[in-house]
Amino acid sequence: MPELPEVETTRRRLEPLVLGKRIVRVTIRVPKLRLPIPQELTELLPGRTLERLERRGKYLLFFCDKGCLVVHLGMTGFIRLLPQDARPEPHDHFDLLLSDGKVIRLHDPRRFGIVLWVDGDPYSHQLLAGIGPEPFSEAFNGAYLVSVARRRKTTVKQFIMDATVVAGIGNIYANEALFLAGIRPDRLVGSLDARECDLLAESVREVLTRSLAAGSSWRVMAETLGYYPVQFKVYGRSGKGCPVCGGVLEASRTGNRSTVFCPRCQH
DNA sequence: AGAATTACCTGAGCGC
């Protein structure tokens, strides 16, 4: 589920509602995630104030007055801000009860998410340190892609889904960006010329920008604020008509992930 | 070094 736009939309919607609030109590219901939720959170967090929310790739960072709570939503995770008395449901993993009586609640059925506490700088934590440039940073451009692609022998789709190449791109936006760029997902990344790398970087930014403008694609603070999912051009539409040429969209697998593309528009 | 494979989980949807 959550790729960059979903995590960023969560951050943008949640931040103004929780900034400056004090954490009163932590409730851990289902500690089992990709990494177990640290039990110490129940003692470490109460009394701390939420100072700002940041995002790095698909990680959400809750900076407190001292230390940082790092959350990854995995495949199926989402966060809601609820009234204190909202009844917990299955797969609600943990709650941060805030000083205004609201609860930040993490829900993740498939349990691929991560919650961890970092005392120092979360950006140098092992899980975040190796992440590539943010798609909206100046460092992410065609020339950068050319230089990294030179050493790689993989498909362009796997390449842009590699978090060490660029942050925040998962299966959905990889499919969408390649469609927008007119590049076949199964092309070897080394075969892209400079013009195509420029176009790819621009297309990645464009699909993310459109999704952010629409409020992303998923249950992002949905119950609190409503949401209007973006329409995908190719993802989930195999066998249907290409929105550009009307031809039939084709499904394939790339690195064991489902891939959809238009064989007429993408070369 | 980099690519491919495996593993971690639950739930929805499909064919029989």
Place this chain on the structure above:
DNA sequence: TGCGCTCAGGTAATTC
């Protein structure tokens, strides 16, 4: 209705 199978938005550890 129910069973078994496949697939689903992520990614790190392991193997080759």
